[in-house]
Amino acid sequence: MTTPTPGQPELPGALRSVALLGTGPMGAPIARNILKHGVPLTLWNRTPEKARAIDGGTFAASPADAARDIVLTVLPDLPQLEALLHGDDGLLHGWKAAGIEHPILVVHGTVSPVAVAQFADDCQRNWGVAVVDAPLSGGTIGAEEGRLSIMVGGALDAVERVKPVFELYSSTVMWFGETGAGSTVKACNQIVVAATVTALAEAMVLADTAGLDLEKVQAVLAGGLANSEVLAQKGRRWIDRDFKDGGSAKNQLKDLRFIAEVAGHSGLRLPLAACLQNSFENMVAAGDGDLDHTGIYRTIRS
Template sequence: MEKMKLGWIGTGVMGNAMCGHLIDAGHQLNVYNRTKNKADNLVSKGAEWCSSPREVARNSDIVFSIVGFPPDVESVLLGENGVLAGARPGMVMVDMTTSSPELARTVSEAAAKRSVTALDAPVSGGDVGAREATLAIMVGGERDVFERVKPLFEVMGGNVSYMGDAGAGQHTKMCNQILVAGTMIGTVESLLYAQRMGMDLDAVIDVIGQGAARSWMINNLGRRIANGDFNPGFYIKHFVKDMGIALAEAQRINLSLPGLALVNQFYVVAQAMGYEDLGTQGLYKVLARINNMEDIAGPG
């Protein structure tokens, strides 16, 4: 693969590992993060620190971003000191944040006016997928630009798919998050039942995790619950954001999603209980409290 000058914005739970894979593949990385010390390990591996998204863009041919919320995306990409402000004609912006499909289209249109192209490329697979470079990456935008960036996506993920025009990547991620929501509450309720019955949670997962109920949730986050590990692979606060986007899109097209709406309410309760910085498996703590059950040990 040709070695490239790349930019990376957002070095949190997911972005740090993803950026690291690109450095390990031999690319030159220019990095920016709102909290500088969260990029220290990448700088020590050879990345160049930049003082703003605008500076990242000035020194890069392709800029990747993965931040928290849609307003962060808008600021980082379209703001006065954002990527587009420092972009050169021909540059590519790739936003890997889970964000609004409408915002993805807005970014694409704004980029085109500057002779820049944009892809929306949200990911699924959590912190494990980011560390092991096995993420699912779902991409919207121009097909030829996707093909150009695809070798870089393949450094970070094991399942890279082109989904259609601008916003299509985000719509695919909404499908993913709707399914995650339903599977997550099923995982939690299954393990609550096992705990109340006095069963060994790991032993239960060993069996049901290989049958018809098999899922990534039970075999990965279920294990974390069993071990009292509620640290974030993906924050509750970010999942609430994602469900809110999906529900807003559904309302826009007059689509009823009662299951998603119910799970969203449980996660809003989790935030009210102070669990917003736990991983999504922290939903277990909410339902344990509702059922007056002894909590499994863990942070929060």
Template sequence: MTNVAVIGLGIMGLPMAINLVKAGHNVIGFNRSPARIDQLVAAGGRGAANIIEAVREADVVITMLPDSPDVEDVVGGPDGVFANTPADATWIDTSTIRPDVTVRLANAAREAGLKAVDAPVSGGEAGAIEGTLSIMVGGDAADVEAVRGVLDSMGSTVVHVGPAGSGQTVKAANQLIVAGTIQLVSEALVFLEAHSVDTQAAVTVLAGGLAGNRILDRKAASMLERRFEPGFRVDLHHKDLGIVTAAARAAGVAIPLGAVVAQLMGALRAEGHGSLDHSALLLLVEQMSGRSHVDPPTI
């Protein structure tokens, strides 16, 4: 049994923490919203009143937070993770943040006597609930292997991709592919509907061929019904595409299609849809095609 503190019990963090409980770990969680802590307690975990209480006996601290500044706020300062976690514990950041920030914070963690692993995840809320996340892991090989049991409790594909920051770099590439795929699926669905094709049948045959992808498998049905309950919010994918475009610019890499999708995601957010699932890119395709539905999307 490993003592695991989980900071951030949102759409992804809570089911990840619950899977750690199911795997037999001693899990204590902290979240700004007490209701999420209550859900963890109901699942067999424990709740903490603050970060200090959460991490003071931890072997492993997991953070799952929205953005780079959020992670910096939680780990830094006298009341933060680095100042209050026992020496030789491992900090695993499963958030999606800038690779350069990850490298800087990993160095700060080591200075505080901690081991640092960046382990952003992919698979959305469903993957978090099912424990089938894909986890791209950066850090020293020995540090990664030491916490592999914890990572395996949350994901089915756990791959060490390189030193500190590498996990975040691979996650940036992941978000680029996912956004582009959602956009193309959105365009295909609106195209099919415009030609009065049986879209359910079309999705079935498309998913079985070379066009098959996880977006068709997991999101096409809800997209066709215009249900956009957030498994991964537009606001967050907009943030992630900002990370991608900045990192690509810094490396001198052209991402022309990615840049367009980043603009489209930003436009969708500007339309007031930031709280919807990122599959709501379909709404923007409809609007651009003059085919917007009268009924508002389901959230």
């Protein structure tokens, strides 16, 4: 238990035992925001230097050492998370050794709604672990500024326990139902994001081919109905032709495949999502999968 600083209130129970696994482009700023609020945080990353680099955190040498009442994971997909559960270095062993009987495992990555619902059922039934799927929207800028939107699915009692943690790095936290519901909302979000990125890229290709000044074009778009958070955060990439880092095209494609999976599970046909998936498949096939998804500009132009 953390001793409060004299004159400061004692931390609520949910904030006394928190770990974060995955200190990449999204996980690191989330960790910094948690620590900024004076909350003790245990950190683990597959590349240890990335976890050690976050000032104020407690470094864990293994997932077992990072087993806390609430474990936040910011990982690309479920297989990477499942790999951290078992063995002497795994979370399950760590929770048992620490005497934590009802841990909460938060999935902040964008994962299959169908797969995470099954994963949550297995974790609860076999080990008493409550899984909360809580995908994020807002990008790395939103993470840095502590204004992420979190779409939440899971048992309501578990969600209420973890909500004070979420509020340290988000501006919106919304519960939608059982585990998998949050990831379904994220699928809806990603249709809009992928469509907006692709539409803006097409507009930039058209404008550039016509010899127009892209900064002026974007200023006009930003002043009307075509304005968007994507344009605000990413518009400069098309002007500078800088598509390095950021949210990768291969992750965008992964999300679009999850959308196709959940749509098929519901018997739906989503023609725009299918078209977007085809476009990003072409981008990845061309060797641009590690570029920011705004790099779809290159695929369109070619």
